[in-house]
Amino acid sequence: MITSTSSALDQVDSQGKAWVDFTGSLWSLANDVTVDAQGRLLVAAKVGLDHGCHFGLARLHPDGSPDLSFGTHGSLVGQFEPGRESTGGKVHALADGRILLSGLVYESPHRSLPTLALFDQQGRPDLAFGDHGVQVVRLPGNLSLGLRDAWLPPGVPGAEACDVQVQADGRILLLANHHYEFADHVGILIRLEPNGRLDTSFNGRGFVMVRHLLLNTWLSSILVQQDGSIVVAGSIDLPQEGLLARIDKDGHLDSSFAEHGFLSFSAQGRSAQLSRVVEHPDGHLLCFGSSRDPMHCLSLNVRHDGHPDTRYNGGQARLTQIAQTPSQWTAAATCADGRALSVGATIGGVEADFLIARHLADGRPDVDFGEGNGWVRTRLGRSLDTATSLVVQADEGIVVGGYSLDGHYRAVLVRYRG
DSSP: OOEEEOOOOEEEOTTSEEEEOOTTOSEEEEEEEEEOTTSOEEEEEEEEETTEEEEEEEEEOTTSOBOTTSTBTTEEEEESSTTSOEEEEEEEEOTTSOEEEEEEEESSSSEEEEEEEEEOTTSOBOTTTTBTTEEEOOOGGGTTOEEOOSSSOTTSOOSOOOOEEEOTTSOEEEEEEEEEETTEEEEEEEEEOTTSOBOTTSTTTTEEEEOSTTOOEEEEEEEEOTTSOEEEEEEETTTTEEEEEEEOTTSOBOTTTTBTTEEEEOBTTBOEEEEEEEEOTTSOEEEEEEESSSOOEEEEEEOTTSSBOTTTGGGSOEEEOBTTBOEEEEEEEEOTTSOEEEEEEEOSGGGOOEEEEEEOTTSOBOTTSTTTTSEEEEOOSSSOEEEEEEEEOTTSOEEEEEEEESSSEEEEEEEEOO
């Protein structure tokens, strides 16, 4: 069941920003943005109200103005289960026009469960999906229970994950990070039928536990490759190493990928964490995230077989330092010409700004983008700004979703010329 409250209009200013406001909210954060078949922008958000966190879902016209035919005045706010705090994480526009929202429902003050909700084109729940439009994913043995990250906002890598991808056949992949105890974490890849029910043909039980070398494992993103294989990305152990693993269509680890299905790596001797992986048309993978101690933007080029491409930076992760400020990549996408875009932020108080970069097909910075260094830094307000997501429009405009802090967090979209 979905419980809803009314939500407000999005306001577009003359500087390429569209603010996404939700009626009654104390704060809001845009966690994902995508486009539908008509070019409209769909935004998934986490919204704070007087009685806790809610998911937010909004639809805007390509120019950033609200689509008043959707929900209530262009957006909707709700809880996945009555009385349980919720957050919206990722949004997908399905081929038939329906809208799939993934997120988390907070089972307790300290625990979360992955959740999906399906809406029609007007923002009404699709009652044929799950339980009256919502599927809270509860695996046997409480395996899908994860930690609630009560202090890190979205966009800063933490314990919460709610990535989702839809396969060509309509089946749905999503992530969970199970927390056994303080020093024992395991990532889980789950597959559901198009109606939201667990697909037990996947690994014989509907999910596969992803753990490398019996180490703590956290997953952050999913990629469905052109051949149908599934790549998951995240990190292992403390101090962290970046992690990639590939799962075949049936839910089994692909032992032909890297070393027995896994690639783990450090960043020039430092800890590493992956936030997003995208696939180039020729099959190689571009990975984006951040190093630790210090924290810098990270990228890595990986061959189709799972081994780092030694032609790119000697097979090592490339670190990009932005001034003297910690920074990270949080999301990425490929362009039609084979180049890739990444977005993220510098980290820390008034120095926290949007970052966007363009990369050549082999992962090197595209020096024709920005001021000759391949990236652009944007300050939206007087305080913290963080980019969490991006999408490329049909006219090659780049829309970046995130939030800006000026007294309270506020969801925002920013458009850049391609």
